[in-house]
Amino acid sequence: MKYSPRFATATIALTAVLAAGSTAAIDLGNALGSATKAAKGMSLSDDDVRAAADQACEWSDAHNKVAPASDKYAKRLAKLTAGLSNEDGIKLSFKAYLVRDVNAFAMANGCVRVMAGLMDIASDDEIRAVIGHEIGHAKLGHTKAKMRTALMSSAAREGVAATGGKAGAIASSELGGLAEAFINAQFSQKEEGEADKYGYEFMVKHKYDPGAMVSMLKKLPAGGGLLSSHPSSPERAKKIEALVAKG
Numbered sequence: 309m310k311y312s313p314r315f316a317t318a319t320i321a322l323t324a325v326l327a328a329g330s331t332a333a334i335d336l337g338n339a340l341g342s343a344t345k346a347a348k349g350m351s352l353s354d355d356d357v358r359a360a361a362d363q364a365c366e367w368s369d370a371h372n373k374v375a376p377a378s379d380k381y382a383k384r385l386a387k388l389t390a391g392l393s394n395e396d397g398i399k400l401s402f403k404a405y406l407v408r409d410v411n412a413f414a415m416a417n418g419c420v421r422v423m424a425g426l427m428d429i430a431s432d433d434e435i436r437a438v439i440g441h442e443i444g445h446a447k448l449g450h451t452k453a454k455m456r457t458a459l460m461s462s463a464a465r466e467g468v469a470a471t472g473g474k475a476g477a478i479a480s481s482e483l484g485g486l487a488e489a490f491i492n493a494q495f496s497q498k499e500e501g502e503a504d505k506y507g508y509e510f511m512v513k514h515k516y517d518p519g520a521m522v523s524m525l526k527k528l529p530a531g532g533g534l535l536s537s538h539p540s541s542p543e544r545a546k547k548i549e550a551l552v553a554k555g
């Protein structure tokens with residue numbers, strides 16, 4: 309997630325906390341031998357990563373303005389995700405954040421969060437396309453890899469070690485950095501292409517309009533800016549357009 313100055317609203321506080329958490333994590337990470345870090349990191353199980361995601365999700369909800377059930381964004385999101393409860397083995401939970409960022413994220417534990425700024429510019433099917441794309445990043449192991457790196461290189465890793473390999477007791481001071489690992493993950497073009505394809509298949513499977521994946525991608529300026537943690541390119545839209553044409 310990137311915070312553009314013109315979206316300088318409720319996310320300022322979150323940005324400050326995330327930045328602080330991140331900086332602390334890097335300092336502590338440097339104090340650890342990289343070989344040790346790599347070895348410890350490799351021993352993290354999917355359960356560890358999910359447990360860390362549970363806490364990062366809770367932290368993120370506590371530090372962002374979550375739309376209450378009565379809010380129009382919450383109502384719209386609930387309506388357009390009706391019937392989406394368990395996707396590809398991930399139990400999904402949806403919330404809207406009342407921030408102007410044009411973004412969304414999904415964690416390996418099924419925590420899916422959609423920003424009001426994205427909802428303002430996207431149709432229901434375009435939002436579903438983004439959700440499918442984000443679930444793709446989680447299912448394909450992209451977010452897990454980012455979380456693994458964060459756990460390895462931050463003091464949170466100490467928390468994991470202290471609980472016998474379970475990421476069950478991460479210090480609250482470290483959660484900002486962990487949450488950032490999910491929310492602010494920077495994906496490669498290869499990962500974007502894979503998540504787009506997953507999102508396309510998600511649309512087809514649920515009988516949503518797969519063309520919305522293309523129109524959403526076309527709303528993203530090349531090089532990012534919109535959904536800037538998911539670098540865009542004209543090729544991305546073309547690839548999915550070809551899949552839609554093929555049916």
Ligand SMILES: [Zn+2]
Nearest residue numbers: 495500503538
């Ligand atoms: Zn992406």
